[in-house]
Each structure stands twice: as C-alpha cells, then as structure tokens.
Amino acid sequence: MNEPARIEPGAAAGSPFALGGSFANAVLRVVDSVTEAVQHPPGAVLVTGSHGGTSVVCYALAAQPRLVVFNDAGVGLEQAGIAALAVLQDAGIAACTVAHDSARIGEAHSTLASGVISFTNNAAATLGAAPGRRLHEWLLSGS
Secondary structure, eight states, X not given: OOOOOOOOTTTSTTOOOOOOGGGTTOOEEEESSGGGXXXXXXXXXXXXXXXOSGGGHHHHHHHOOSEEEEEOTTOOGGGXXXXXXXXXXXXXXXXXXXXXXXXXXXXXXXXHHXXXXXXXXHHHHHTTOOTTSBHHHHHHHOO
C-alpha cells in the first residue's frame, strides 16, 4: 500500500490525489505558473497551467522535477506550445502536456482535474504517459 503524497499548503492544498506507483512519496506541486516552482526542493511531480513553449525551460530546469506537466496551448506555429518537451528530454526531465481543449491554460488545478495528455517526451512515456490518457488517472496509478 502506497502512502499518500505529501501535499504542502499553498502548493496543492485540498488535493484529493495520492500519487501512486513510480510517483509514490513524491510531493505533488500544483502551480499556475512554472515560475512558482523554483522556490521549492527538487524531485516533485509538478503540474502547471503554463504552456510548454521554450520560455518555460529555464524554470523547469531550475525546479528539477521528477515530472513536469504543461498545457499544449493549441501547439501553435512550428509546435511552439510543446517545444519544451524535447529540451527537457535532453536534460533528463520527464515532461508532457495536456490538450488545450481539456484544461484551462494558466490554471493548474484544471490541468490536474480535467487534463488529457496530448504530447509526451520519451522520459514521460517511459513512466506511462500516453496521449489520450487522463492526467489525474495516470498520476494516481503511477504507471
């Protein structure tokens, strides 16, 4: 039996989720902007409301999460809304996005509650992320 995830006040207060599998015992951080994550210790499962463009990479690298989740923001021109996934893969950080039409951009609780995975990097896919899968179901199962 897995212990519930440690949820810190102000980050994921009130979250009903206990992370499972490979995420067991990880801290779940739910932050509207990835910029908020850099003030916390590394190793968290980081669910954001941020888009997955290149401008988020420096914050994700500084936060050093076990996993980071973004919104694909409709993907955009030259796949700008998911560009961070490849860069984070190169840095060894698992990352994925949820579809822009499944969660509100900029609202991390929406990402967690209703987000459907749209794109993953290889590190996230190895952990079980798959397009079409509901984010919260994957985090609960941890595989």
